[in-house]
Amino acid sequence: MPKPAVPAAVPSPFRSKAEREHDRAEKREAVLLAAVRMFNARGYHAASLDDVAASLGVSKPTIYHYLGNKEQVLVECVNRGLSMLREAADTAAGAPGSGHDRLRAFLLRYACINMDDFGRCVIRTNEEVLSMDSAIRFRARKREIDDAVRGLIAEGVADGSIAPVDVRFASFALAGALNWPARWHDPDGPLSPEEVAEKLVDIALGGLTPRR
Amino acid sequence: MPKPAVPAAVPSPFRSKAEREHDRAEKREAVLLAAVRMFNARGYHAASLDDVAASLGVSKPTIYHYLGNKEQVLVECVNRGLSMLREAADTAAGAPGSGHDRLRAFLLRYACINMDDFGRCVIRTNEEVLSMDSAIRFRARKREIDDAVRGLIAEGVADGSIAPVDVRFASFALAGALNWPARWHDPDGPLSPEEVAEKLVDIALGGLTPRR
């Protein structure tokens, strides 16, 4: 005898444990994004947590519930950006091709990250606003990225695909040229990050002096 | 009959009107310098006028006596830097030589200014911290400098001394590379601004791609 058919599933308002955890992670994410945008738009000190909360239609304790105090929020934003950069650096280190080609690929990604919410935050955050401890960790992580850039340049110089430049100053020059969009690029403007990245990288690598 | 000799002048503790005005100007200058250094070291919001006053061994009302409110202080600091840049731009515009040479000379000066107290302040000040009015004026003055850079690049492209680059992106790339020292250069470190400027300008203009 056939079992009676199970009635069609109704979308359940009751959430499983996994769903609840997912919800929580999603909210946390939204708070972080709202915060980083506020920090980028107004600067860390001028961006109040009340404003961040208001931009999400919640109240300040909600932010503390999900993320902790203001500096912890900033540190997490900055760490997001740094992780993206770190990943790009690792990818570049393991890629095939000449030093020049790998550097170029890395720089394109580097520039794009600097136009992303979290990447901008890395550039715009100065160590002075952080506690001593956080500042030290921040500096160390930035230093890793810088070392990766220098490594790529040095390899390019070694294999002849990059001119014999002073590696340190070359990394400063490149970093400056590609960090600057964090200040001026408008995500809602007509220029896509990829477009900007490509133009800037071409100029930074090629220079302005004519080749004949 | 000879007049009786005038006795030797004694250093007078009484100050003439001109001397008093000079004193005042000097004090005003000292306040401005103390302020810009504090702003550069801690960032505008984190730098309190109490701290600025304390660093001179005076009290807060003294700052108001000489300079006005906090934003006026910042605006004057920024204007100092902008005036230096403006002067450099005018000099470059009236100089002889190819576009490339004039651009190079200007950039050397530009980079040095960015490592000066007031120049750093121009770079490190974001419009968001200023009132609407000041921000508009600030942007306009920066735009003038940027236009000057673009003019020099365009002239270089026209006379063949600069490669046919996209003028706008070239100016962004150069500005970025040469603004960046405002963040990392340590005036008390071993690298002189002139040295840094020269190395960076050479790399920015020459690029990293080898020439054969």
Add this chain to the structure above:
DNA sequence: CAATCAATATACCCATGAGTATAGAAAATA
């Protein structure tokens, strides 16, 4: 000498904003 002005300090006011104590609602668990 009187009146005034310049320069500076003390002591205050007040807004902002970080951070928290507390409470209540809803859901989960026992």
Add this chain to the structure above:
DNA sequence: TATTTTCTATACTCATGGGTATATTGATTG
């Protein structure tokens, strides 16, 4: 159903710091 946990808001505390009212001192000027 009772209890605990999660989530969120209201309503506070408190420090910081911009800005000012007022007093004081000393020099300048009429």
